[in-house]
Structures are given as structure tokens and as C-alpha cells.
Amino acid sequence: MLPVVALVGRPNVGKSTLFNRLTRTRDALVADFPGLTRDRKYGRANYDGYQFIVIDTAGVHGDEEGIDAEMASQSLRAIDEADVVLFMVDARDGITSADMAIAKHLRSIGKKAYVVANKIDGIDAEAAQADFYELGLGEIYGIAAVHGRGVEQLLDKCFAPLIQDYPEMAVARSSTAGDPDDEQNGVDEPPPDLAHDEIDYDALPLKLAIVGRPNVGKSTLINRILGEERVVVFDMPGTTRDSIYIPMERDGREYILIDTAGVRRRGKIDETVEKFSVIKTLQAIDDANVVICVIDARETISDQDLNLIGFALNAGRSIVIAVNKWDGLTNDDREEIKRELDRRLGFVDFARLHFISALHGSGVGNLFESVLEAYASATQRVSTSKLTRILEMAVDEHQPPLVRGRRVKLKYAHAGGYNPPRIIIHGNQVEDLPGSYQRYLINYFRKSLGVMGTPIKVEFRESE
Ligand code: GDP
Numbered sequence: 466m467l468p469v470v471a472l473v474g475r476p477n478v479g480k481s482t483l484f485n486r487l488t489r490t491r492d493a494l495v496a497d498f499p500g501l502t503r504d505r506k507y508g509r510a511n512y513d514g515y516q517f518i519v520i521d522t523a524g525v526h527g528d529e530e531g532i533d534a535e536m537a538s539q540s541l542r543a544i545d546e547a548d549v550v551l552f553m554v555d556a557r558d559g560i561t562s563a564d565m566a567i568a569k570h571l572r573s574i575g576k577k578a579y580v581v582a583n584k585i586d587g588i589d590a591e592a593a594q595a596d597f598y599e600l601g602l603g604e605i606y607g608i609a610a611v612h613g614r615g616v617e618q619l620l621d622k623c624f625a626p627l628i629q630d631y632p633e634m635a636v637a638r639s640s641t642a643g644d645p646d647d648e649q650n651g652v653d654e655p656p657p658d659l660a661h662d663e664i665d666y667d668a669l670p671l672k673l674a675i676v677g678r679p680n681v682g683k684s685t686l687i688n689r690i691l692g693e694e695r696v697v698v699f700d701m702p703g704t705t706r707d708s709i710y711i712p713m714e715r716d717g718r719e720y721i722l723i724d725t726a727g728v729r730r731r732g733k734i735d736e737t738v739e740k741f742s743v744i745k746t747l748q749a750i751d752d753a754n755v756v757i758c759v760i761d762a763r764e765t766i767s768d769q770d771l772n773l774i775g776f777a778l779n780a781g782r783s784i785v786i787a788v789n790k791w792d793g794l795t796n797d798d799r800e801e802i803k804r805e806l807d808r809r810l811g812f813v814d815f816a817r818l819h820f821i822s823a824l825h826g827s828g829v830g831n832l833f834e835s836v837l838e839a840y841a842s843a844t845q846r847v848s849t850s851k852l853t854r855i856l857e858m859a860v861d862e863h864q865p866p867l868v869r870g871r872r873v874k875l876k877y878a879h880a881g882g883y884n885p886p887r888i889i890i891h892g893n894q895v896e897d898l899p900g901s902y903q904r905y906l907i908n909y910f911r912k913s914l915g916v917m918g919t920p921i922k923v924e925f926r927e928s929e
């Protein structure tokens with residue numbers, strides 16, 4: 466479980482700038498789901514040794530008809546969902562009435578909020594910050610979201626009280642191929658000692674999350690899966706924000722189904738409670754070993770579908786894609802849908818695609834074969850000698866480019882972790898390796914190792 470951080474504040478104070486810095490993504494998960502406002506963005510942050518979920522709530526003015534009405538609206542739902550609120554203000558503007566209104570609300574709900582005075586670059590930060598004590602929310606944290614100044618101190622401060630409740634949020638700093646330039650890259654952490662990784666993945670229950678937009682058929686699929694099995698259903702106490710954890714057994718293997726659709730809670734559920742929650746979905750993905758992303762064949766594949774898949778990959782989760790409602794379509798429809806999926810799912814061409822009907826049960830059994838395959842791919846152990854051999858073959862077939870007249874040299878590779886697989890490549894001038902060659906290597910490793918359904922991370926280390 467990861468903590469949730471909400472960025473709130475009036476427009477233009479720098480929320481998106483901070484969001485982009487924390488998540489390092491251009492394509493955030495936009496909550497563009499039916500029934501939800503279109504202006505909340507969700508992302509997975511990995512910054513300064515912390516990972517967490519961050520929500521960017523686009524602009525609360527505070528001067529809408531009655532702050533209460535505004536606060537009740539969807540756009541501030543994020544505050545309820547969050548563990549920590551970063552209340553952003555503009556250090557250059559001083560306090561505005563909108564800031565005051567937001568502060569008043571935050572004080573009234575008693576949730577921990579940190580006042581973040583942004584844009585302290587090039588001004589007298591102390592003097593500017595002093596102004597904001599008037600908000601009545603305690604300490605003021607000055608940052609410059611554009612440069613990252615002050616951000617680490619801010620996170621250290623606001624995460625200190627959370628780390629005990631969320632041990633998973635702390636991560637080693639690492640340099641990951643594909644990350645945009647950032648001060649975190651290039652930190653040379655010693656390779657983890659994998660001899661001590663003696664987890665028997667096959668003996669653990671496989672946590673399987675079923676996610677997708679509203680109405681794609683998640684509940685129907687879960688009922689179908691459960692209907693075929695002898696299962697004991699109970700709500701495990703103290704679990705994720707509303708996802709239900711259902712232990713089940715199938716072909717002698719134990720699973721925990723993570724039900725984001727609230728199947729077993731239906732009827733009891735308070736109708737005013739949003740049935741679909743992005744946070745719930747993101748937490749479920751984060752907590753799962755394998756994610757089944759359910760897509761509705763009768764709707765065109767949407768950005769939200771792609772964003773959910775992207776989020777799962779970002780989190781390093783294995784995925785299987787289930788195209789549901791495949792029943793009752795004409796052959797022409799099916800061809801058309803397949804072409805569209807091919808076109809849009811190119812970025813996850815390593816994930817198995819299943820055409821199923823949750824309603825009639827067709828294709829559901831085969832899903833599990835791919836789930837197991839993806840899990841096996843994510844957890845397989847590979848020796849240094851094998852990885853190095855594959856690296857040598859890749860280099861033989863296709864030499865790394867010359868940089869400033871010298872050839873980038875790749876020497877050896879070893880496993881840096883499992884679930885998802887991390888491969889660490891040592892060599893010279895590796896920071897000059899172009900993205901295209903990195904992708905070539907990732908694909909080469911993927912094919913050679915037969916890795917399906919799980920993202921591979923390749924990292925590069927400069928050797929002496
Ligand atoms: P949002 O509406 O709160 O999401 O604000 P944006 O992130 O879109 O930022 C609004 C404007 O402030 C943009 O022009 C940013 O480039 C600028 N801005 C954001 N952070 C900083 C900062 O730390 N320093 C300065 N000087 N400008 C910033």
C-alpha cells in the first residue's frame with residue numbers, strides 16, 4: 466500500500482509543475498471516467514527514495530458560490546482520499562482570498578495539510594513565506610517546483626509520520642533506463658545481494674487484481690471466476706481503501722483476488738459512495754502481482770484504458786489484457802476491434818490479449834494460463850552467466866553506437882531483482898547509450914528469456 470498525496474490550491478500556483486516533477490510522466494492518469502470530474506490527475510511518484518500516489522486537483526478558486534458547495538464537489542474528493550494534503554500557494558502573489566477560503570476548509574476537516582509556498586526561486590524566500598503563517602496551518606515550506614528546490618525537504622517532512630504505516634513507500638534510489646534526466650540518476654547503489662532472496666514465489670498466494678473502467682464487466686468476471694471455484698469469501702480486515710480481498714484456490718494454486726468492483730459488497734454499499742474509485746484501482750494495482758486489465762470490446766479503447774495499463778507497467782506489475790463482451794459480435798466487428806487494439810496496444814505487445822465473455826464464461830479459463838505465465842516470467846531467476854551470454858549475443862548482432870569516436874562498451878549483465886525483472890548492465894560510457902539501443906536490449910532480453918506479460922527494467926552502471 467502506498468500513501469496518497471493530494472496537491473490542492475488555486476489555479477496557477479504550480480500544482481501541475483510539481484505533479485510532473487514528482488511523477489516524471491507526461492501522460493498522467495486523468496480521471497476522465499463517466500461520473501467523475503475531468504480535472505483530476507493521478508500519478509505514481511517515485512522521488513527522493515519515496516514512492517506514493519499523487520493526485521493533482523486542478524484549481525479550486527475558493528470563490529465559487531459557497532466554499533462548502535465547492536468542497537462537496539468531486540474535485541475536492543481527492544482531499545478525502547489523501548493521507549497528506551499539500552496546499553500550494555504562490556510565494557510571489559502573497560495570500561489571496563481564495564487561499565484563505567481553502568485554508569479554512571482544510572482547518573475545518575482536520576486533515577494534515579502542509580502549506581507549500583511555490584516559486585521561491587529568485588525572490589527573498591523567507592520574507593515571502595512569512596506572509597502565509599496567517600493561513601493558520603503551521604509551518605510554511607518554500608519550494609521551486611520548476612527546479613526541484615526544497616522538494617526533498619518537504620517530502621522528508623511530510624512522509625516522516627507516514628513511513629511506519631506504509632513501509633512499502635520507502636525505496637532505494639535507483640537509476641532506471643528510460644527515466645528523464647534527473648538528479649537521482651547515476652546514483653551508484655550496490656547491486657542487491659540476490660543470494661539472500663530466497664522467496665519461494667510459487668508457494669505464495671498470487672495476488673490478482675481485476676481492474677478496468679466502470680461497466681467493462683469486472684463484477685461479471687469475478688462472479689464467473691468465483692462461481693466456478695469453491696471459494697471462501699471473506700473481507701480481510703484492514704485492507705485497501707475499499708477493495709475486497711478474496712482468497713481462492715484454482716488447480717491447486719492459491720490466489721487472492723483483489724476485487725476493485727466491490728462485487729461482494731453490493732447492496733450494502735451506500736449509493737452516494739462512488740462505486741468506481743481511481744485510488745482504489747491504483748492501490749489494487751500496486752498491491753497485486755498480476756493485473757487483469759479488462760477492456761470492453763463494445764466501446765472504443767479509451768485513453769483511460771491505456772492509462773490504467775500504463776500505470777500498471779509503471780508500477781512494474783505483470784499484466785494480462787482481457788477484451789470482454791466478445792459474445793454476439795459479427796466477424797467484421799471482431800476484425801475491426803482487433804485492428805484497433807493492435808494499433809493502440811503496441812506499447813504492451815508483450816502482454817497476452819484474451820477475447821472473453823465474462824457473461825457466458827468463454828475464454829475465462831485461458832486467462833489463468835496467461836496469469837501464471839506472467840507471474841512465472843516476473844519471478845524467474847536468471848544467472849549472471851546466462852544474462853551476460855545474452856548480452857554478448859545482442860552486442861554481436863547489433864553493435865552499440867560510436868559516441869565521440871569511441872564505442873560504448875557493454876561488459877556483463879546480472880539480475881538486479883525480480884518481480885519485475887531488473888537487469889543491470891555494466892560497461893563504459895553507458896550514459897551515452899541512446900534510448901533506441903536500450904529498447905533494443907530490453908527486447909532482446911525479453912525474447913531470449915521468454916518473458917511474457919511483465920515489464921523488464923534495464924539499468925546501466927559505469928564500470929571502472
Ligand atoms: P497549476 O495551475 O497550479 O497546475 O500551475 P502550473 O503548474 O500550470 O504553473 C503555473 C505557472 O507557474 C507556469 O507558468 C509555471 O511554469 C509557473 N511555475 C510553476 N512552478 C514554478 C516555480 O517554481 N518557479 C517559477 N518561477 N514559476 C513556476
Ligand code: GDP
Binds near residue numbers: 683789790793824
Ligand atoms: P463493472 O462495472 O466493470 O463491474 O461491470 P459489470 O460486471 O457490472 O458489467 C456491466 C454490464 O456489462 C452489465 O450489464 C453486464 O451484464 C454486462 N456484461 C458484462 N460482461 C459481459 C459480457 O461478457 N458480454 C456481454 N454481452 N455483456 C456483459
